[in-house]
Amino acid sequence: MxxxxxxxxxxxxxxxxxxxxxxxxDGAVIRAFDTAATAVGLPGTGPERDAARKYVLDTMGQSKIAVFGTLFGSGERAAQANAAFETAYERYVDEGGIxxxxxxxxxxxxxxxxxxxxxxxxxxxxxxxxxxxxxxxxxxxxxxxxxxxxxxxxxxxxxxxxxxxxxxxxxxxxxxxxxxxxxxxxxxxxxxxxxxxxxxxxxxxxxxxxxxxxxxxxxxxxxxxxxxxxxx
The missing domain is CATH 3.40.50.1000 (HAD superfamily/HAD-like)
Known part of the structure; x- marks a missing residue:
């Protein structure tokens, strides 16, 4: 041993x-997620959006593309969500938000x-x-x-x-x-x-x-x- x-x-x-x-x-991950969820057609309010937000909070730290794969199923939809998320988060970075x-x-x-x-x-x-x-x-x-x-x-x-x-x-x-x-x-x-x-x-x-x-x-x-x- x-x-x-x-x-x-x-x-x-x-x-x-x-x-x-x-x-x-300052919470940019959740804001960027909301942008991504809207981009793939998730309702802006209601149980589905609330459940998705909770999942994102629970899985903080995990690979974002993997999280979107679990939430949105198909490879194409997850990729679309991930692209929207990355764009939103990078914009926040560029604006001095970190x-x-x-x-x-x-x-x-x-x-x-x-x-x-x-x-x-x-x-x-x-x-x-x-x-x-x-x-x-x-x-x-x-x-x-x-x-x-x-x-x-x-x-x-x-x-x-x-x-x-x-x-x-x-x-x-x-x-x-x-x-x-x-x-x-x-x-x-x-x-x-x-x-x-x-x-x-x-x-x-x-x-x-x-x-x-x-x-x-x-x-x-x-x-x-x-x-x-x-x-x-």
Whole structure:
């Protein structure tokens, strides 16, 4: 049997979610979803729209094209919804509607200066992810950036975390820490075997939801992560 990781100082790679964890977008995901739902003919009000919104909230952090596939069935309709969503969200980004979570940039810098690699991950397309990074002037902030299209499947599958491990050259899943604001982030990290799977209370899901999903830690913000990992 392999020896367990002894303490947090063994972490060599941190996989961070973007929207809600390192990036604040003031509810732009739901607004962009409403645009997408209207584009494919979902009634603007009523039980069908309410149920769809709830599903989007419950599945925050997951691949958006996969979410639309579940909601709208056919490949063509899901693709149409996803295209409308991406256009609406990117317009919001271009209008200055996003900002770093306070302390996020400093946290990433501290971790990298301590020799820990950082991967930024998202449920958006690579094009939207690049748009967000460019808008924040974060093009070079992390060691690598990944979207579901880069990994095979998005959250709650472990693919993003495991792809980060491979690309970063990490040698053990037990040397990975994952942080995100949704239950899907937590499930993804646990399925990948990460030693630390932390939830943060700055996004879609509250502390109780994150703990119920199995979070090893719940932090007020990603800004608290260096203290957790570098204190040993």
């Amino acid at each position: 392999l020896d367990p990781v002894q303490d947090n100082s063994d972490i060599t790679l941190v996989v961070m979610d973007m929207a809600g964890t390192t990036v604040a977008d 900002a770093p979570i306070p302390g996020a940039e400093k946290a990433i810098t501290q971790l990298r200066e301590a020799g820990i690699k950082v991967a930024l991950t998202t449920g958006f397309s690579p094009a939207t992810q690049r748009r967000i990074l460019a808008a924040l002037d974060w093009t070079d902030i992390a060691d690598l950036v990944l979207a579901p299209a880069d990994a095979g499947r998005g959250r709650p599958y472990p693919d993003l975390v495991l792809t980060a491990l491979l690309r970063a050259g990490a040698d053990d899943v037990r040397h990975i820490a994952v942080i995100g604001d949704t239950s899907s982030d937590i499930t993804s990290g646990l399925r990948a075997g990460a030693a630390i799977v932390a939830g943060t209370r700055t996004g879609a899901h509250d502390a109780a939801t994150l703990r119920a999903a199995g979070a090893t830690h719940v932090l007020d913000s990603v800004a608290d992560l260096p203290a957790l990992l570098l204190s040993a």
